[in-house]
Amino acid sequence: MCSVGSDSIWNYQWYKDRNDNVLSQSVRHTITGDTLTISGSTVNEGPYWCQGKRESRPTSSSISDPVTITVNALPRASVSVSPQGLLYSGETVSLQCVIPGYTDWTYRWFRYNQHLPSQTSKAIDITIHITLTGQAGQYRCEGLRNDRPQRSQPSDDITISVTALPTASVKIVTPQGLLYPGDRVTLQCDISDYTGWTYRWFRYNEELPIQTRKTITISLPDQAGQYQCVGRRRGRPQKSDHSFFLPIIITALPKTTLTVKPNPAYTGETVTLMCSVGSDSIWNYQWYKDRNDNVVSQSVRHTITGDTLTISRAAESDQGQYWCEGSRVSRPTSSQPSNAITLTVKDYQPKTTLTSDKENIFTGDSVTLSCTVESSGWKFYWYRHRPDSTPVATTSEYSCTLSWVNVSDGGQYWCRAGRGDPVYYTLYSDPVQINITVSYVCAERPVAVLILQPNWTQIFRGETVTMRCDIQGGGDTDWDYKWNKNSQLFSPFNTKPEHRISPVYRSNSDSYTCEGVKGNKFSKTSEAVKLTVSDQPQPALSISPQWLNPGASVMLSCGVKELSTDWRFSWYRTVPYRAGLPSLSDKSYSLQPLSDNVTSEDSYTLIPAGAAPTGGYVCRAGRGDPVYYTLYSEPQFLWSGDLQPSVSLRINPNRTQHFRSKSLSLSCELKGNSTGWRLKRYTETAWQSECPSAWRSVTESTCTITSLNTWSSGVFWCESGSGEYSNAVNITVNDGDVILESPVHPVTEGDSVTLTCVFRYQETNPKLKTDFYKDGVLIKNETTGEMTIPTVSKSDEGFYKCKSGEGESPESWVAVRVSPVVSPGSSTSVLVGVVVGLVVAGVLLVILLVLLWRYQNRKGETFIIYHLMENVL
Incomplete structure (x- = not known):
């Protein structure tokens, strides 16, 4: 403020630094009467003067003494940290904001330049507490107050970092x-x-x-x-x-295994008990009977050798529960005790029973003796004439067969069984008398032959089987027949030469024999015929190729895997179920025969004509009269990628490979409209399904998948209620970062085809070096990510994929349609025209050559003839 100290009205002039440096009105300098106001973020230091001016005398005053303005820097805040040193996860750290020289501050705190409004105080010193877990970072503070200075300079950033706690x-x-x-x-x-x-x-x-x-x-x-x-x-x-x-984790002690042989035993027999831990280590064994404190020790009748306890001359007192346990020096020092086994000792000597399989035996026959005894583990000893004689045979089987017997083989036979070491014997059996009669007329007995009709190696449940018994060498009359199943007479009232089983069941599976009886004469028993009855078979249908290219044919093969013959095969196409049509089991389709003829070949060549053959196919087989049918095969699908004029499947984006999480729209496009058509798909888990509601189906014939996933992959096609099908498109959803963009529909020979390797992040990645493969073989390297086939041919058909540093795409099939040919009628017309033209030209040429020869000496005429030939040709 400037004042002359007079009542007169003065105007004032202002100076800075020099007497001639006059300050004028500006943005930062405001002059109002006797006042100069300096505003702005900073004030210029230095000396200032003022002087009064007026019109009356004196016209000016003396210049004032200078006033020097000094600008002091704002006080700077600083942050102190407690505790000092490394700060550990989970600790609490105190930060203090210090501004020296002034008081009455309000403190503001910042973390990563973000104001912490909750950390504000008017106290002289402010401390904030930080639990380090999740609160590390850069901190600073500054001060605010109402007096001068109103603000401090902010502190430098201090970094609070966390040191991980040591881990136990x-x-x-x-x-x-x-x-x-x-x-x-x-x-x-x-x-x-x-x-x-x-x-x-x-x-x-x-x-x-x-x-x-x-x-x-x-x-x-x-x-x-x-x-x-x-x-x-x-x-x-x-x-x-x-x-x-x-x-x-505790490992269970090794388990001890106990075996007892024989069991049951008989008084006087030797019993062997063996204990095993099942380890390579050397174990010692302890034996127990009935109680844990009843240890079996070495005695006259009890011998312990390593892992074996032997009981000699077993008695009823040796009956009871036995178990054992292993022990050793190394860990584990003991095993688990074995399961207890009850030893039974029977107080008697068992006796064998001897039987013969035939009553009337003729010379040349075979007779089987059977020696049975309770329990098991026996050897069998066979005696003739005297039971105390040397055995005529010793067998491990309970039966003994005498083949091609003579009269001298007759007599009494005994048997007994023995087991163990020393051998323990049963009592002798009662004797069986074998009487052998000389065959009549001293001739060989006739032979019965069992014939199975039909003579198939495998019969199925529900078929009809006829057995016929033929007596060879004994005439065909006056014989009665016996039918045996597993050597037992099973049809005593049927004495005819044929036995019919209709229908057969699995319970009929067994070995069958037959024999003839005429008075006191007997034929030989036939060789056994094994009848095996299996469940109704189901053939397996295979289709090759399963993806049909334009103009190609497809082979359907129907295989009955069971070993069987004489099948004839029928072929069907599935038609969606409609009211009034029969259904197959609980399937939602009926069957339409592919051909009126039943074939004996197990393959069928389908040559598509008309509508695309996309759809399901089944087969079945039959044989015999009346015909016995197998089950129908499971449906197999055939897809065609060719476009049809009536309806086609369109996809958007127009490619077969797509990235996961992207959207996809599929629609059935029909000339006029798409009413009555539904979108279908085939996956590995379901052979036919419609557009799921979760995909937000727009109409019956349009399906929008808002977010693709790998399980969205499959074959899609359009299907009408009357069994018509569109082309099919094989959609592949890739979870990786690379897909191959290739033609969705078949291309025509001669067209240009471009394959593009598309990357998920194409916008940010440049075109990368890309390898292209066909049928798994590298065919080209490109730096643009694209490969072009200028003129495609049938040989270019196959599976393609691309590979770069970003990853590898799935494979896609590129189908090539054969170039259209001239129709048969037009080609014939062209051929006839060409032939006729050549004949006419040939006749004219001969005539002209003759003229040339006759007039070759005439001057000037040669030019005319040549000119005429040139015009004709």
């Missing part, structure tokens, strides 16, 4: 290896880089309060479980991170 770890000190019941295990808690810890131990998250040492000892099995430790101390860091859980 638990390990087993002793014993090493597998742990067994009865072991004492020492655990140790290790924490690296720091010392002076007090340890806390946990089992299944429950603290073990008395365990505070670095190592603890536990007993198994009661204290098995998951163990964890953590450290505490007075210095920083005051705690460690918890260790991972260490599972203390």
Whole structure:
């Protein structure tokens, strides 16, 4: 402010730094009467003067003394941190904002330049507490107040960083290896880089309060479980991170196996008990009977040798429950006891029973003797004439067959059984008398032959089987017939030469024989014929190729995997079910025969004509009269990628490969409209399904998949209620970053085809070097990500894929349609025209040559003839 000290009205002039440097009105300098106001973020330091001016005398005053303005810097805030040094996860750190020289500040705090409105105080000193977990970062502060200065300069940024706590770890000190019941295990808690810890131990998250040492000892099995430790101390860091859980897993003691032979035993027999742990180690064995404290020890009748307990001359007192247990020096020191086995000792000597399979035996016959005895493990001894004689045979089987017997083979036979070492024998059987009659007329007995009709190696449930018994060498009259199943007479009232089973069941499976009887004469029994009855078979249909190219044919093969013959095959196409049409089982389709003829060949060539053959196909087989049919095969699908004029499947984006999470729209396009058509798809898990509601179907014939996933992959086509089909498109959804963009529909020979390798992040990635493959073989390297086939041919058809540094695409089939040819009628007309033209030209040429020869000496005429020839040709 400038004042002359007079009542007169003065105007004032202002100066800075020099007497001639006049200050004028400006943005930062406002002059109002006797006042100069300097505004702005900073004030210029230096001397200022003023002087009064007026019109009356004196016209000016003296210049004032200078006033020097000094601008002091704003006070700067600083941040102090407590505690000092490394800061550990989970600790609380105090930050203090200090502004020296002034008071009454309100403090503001910032983290990563973001104001922390909750951290504001008017106290002289402010401390904020930060729990370091998740709150590390850059901090600064500044001060605000009402007096001058109104604001401090902000502090420098201070970085609060977190040092990870040391991590504890638990390990087993002793014993090493597998742990067994009865072991004492020492655990140790290790924490690296720091010392002076007090340890806390946990089992299944429950603290073990008395365990505070670095190592603890536990007993198994009661204290098995998951163990964890953590450290505490007075210095920083005051705690460690918890260790991972260490599972203390108990391995079961090895199981002992006990075997007892023989069991049951008989008084006086030797019984052997064997104990095994099933390990390569050397075990000692302890034997028990009936009670845990009743140890079987060595005695006169009880011999213990290694793993074997032998009971000699068994008595009823030896009956009871036996078990054993292994022990050794190394870990584990003992095994689990074996399961108890009850030994039964019968107080008698068993007796065998001897039987013969025939009553009337003729010379040349075979007769089988059977020796039966209770229990098992026996050898059989066979005697003739006297039971106390030397055995005529010894067998491990209970039966003995005498082949091609003579009269001298007749007599009484006995048997008995024996087992063990020393051998324990049963009582002798009662004798069986074998009487052998000389065959009549001293001739060979006629032979019965069993014939199975039909003579198939495998018969199926529901078919009809006829058995015929032919007597060879004995005439065909006056014979009665016996029918045997598994050597037992099964049809005593049927004495005719044929036996019919209709229908057959699995229970009819067995061995069958037949024989003839005429008075006191008998034929030989036929060789056994094995009849095997299986469940109704189901053929398997295969289609090759399953994806049909334009103009190609397809082979349908129907295989009955069971070993069987004489099948004739029928072929069908599935038609969607409509009211009034029969259904197949519970399937939603009926069957339309592909041909009126039933073929004996198990393959059928389908040559598509008209509408695309996309759809399901089944087959079945039949044989015999009346015809026996198999089940229908499971449906197999055939797809055609060719476009049809009536309806076609359109997709958007127009490619067969798509990225996961992208959208896809499929629609059935028909000339006029698409009413009555539905979109269908085939996947590995469902052979036919419609557009799921979760995909937000727009109409019956349009399906929008808002977010593709890999399970969205499949073959899609359009299908009408009357069984018409569109072309099919094989959609592949890739979870990776690369797909191949190729033609969706078949291309025509001679067209140009471009294959493009598309990357998920195409917008940010440049065109990369790309390898293109056909049928798995590298065919070209491109730097643009595209490969062009200028003139495609049938040989270019196949599976294509691309590969770059970004990844590898799935394979896509590129189908090539053969170029159209001239119709048969037009080609014939052209051929006839060409032939006629050549004949006419040839006749004219002969005439002209003759003229040329006759007039070759005439001057000037040669030019005319040549000219005429040129015009004709």
